[in-house]
Amino acid sequence: MFKVETYSDSREKNYDLLIKQLKALVEDEKNAIANFSNSSALLNQFLDRVNWVGFYLMEDGELVLGPFQGLPACVRIPLGKGVCGTAASKQETVRVEDVHAFPGHIACDAASQSEIVVPIVKDGNLLGVLDIDSPEKNRFDELDQQKLEEFVEMLLQYID
Template sequence: MFNVQSYSDSKEKNYELVIKQLKALVEDEPNRIANLSNAAALLNQFLDRINWVGFYLMDDKELVLGPFQGLPACVRIPIGKGVCGTSAGNKETVRVEDVHQFPGHIACDAASQSEIVVPLLLDGELLGVLDIDSPEKDRFNEKDQEMLEKFVQTLVQYL
């Protein structure tokens, strides 16, 4: 379905290719869990220098662990708590250079040093968040944020 060898030196072009691959994976599949699982696996295969990627989904006014790639993780996160809960509560992306400096950070994996969380919004409704952790500080920049937001905008159309 896709070929890792076709990635280039351009971060933006690589993200655009991954977004096309995502669309090919999810466009004919109506199952939300299958699509989230493939999206997490695709990002895990594509992104370097990360140690966890996955989704937390809204369930009865809190975030609950969904499909992911990485070590076992925290199962429930209250809205407003930690990086994921803050992103969900504000309905906006949160990019953290050093998680140890983030007030109320929830440490599921001690190796994590930086994090980006992108809310999954469909017509203003919060479905959940995409959470990505890295074992190195300042792993994610503005381009990562911009392109991961595009990735999520594509994905939510199929949820």
């Protein structure tokens, strides 16, 4: 018998359910843009207290705006610049409690106060980053980081 799963009071269980939903959404599709698009929509629906969720994808040595949910955004970000460029160049997640205190922050949306950026790396190659902004300071914690990294790992299984 099919059982409909619903979100609970546990953030960890909710993230685990989100990752299962992601797999169901992308497992039969190999088109990267379609999967990035649906992934950003899924995250935007799931996460509260966020104002931008999306992807920047590597193209000709820089990050270029990809599928996203939110207000119009910066189109190109050089590696090493801003939170996205820093996470991309280091190939590690960057979590920023207060974007106004981050040296070189690129303000695409003045409402953004905190940010988390997870690099998307497959077989040693940087494909881009997952970028999530919040209008609240200190919105993202260790659990968000861990589970968003798992989200990206799941997505990578279905990106060629």
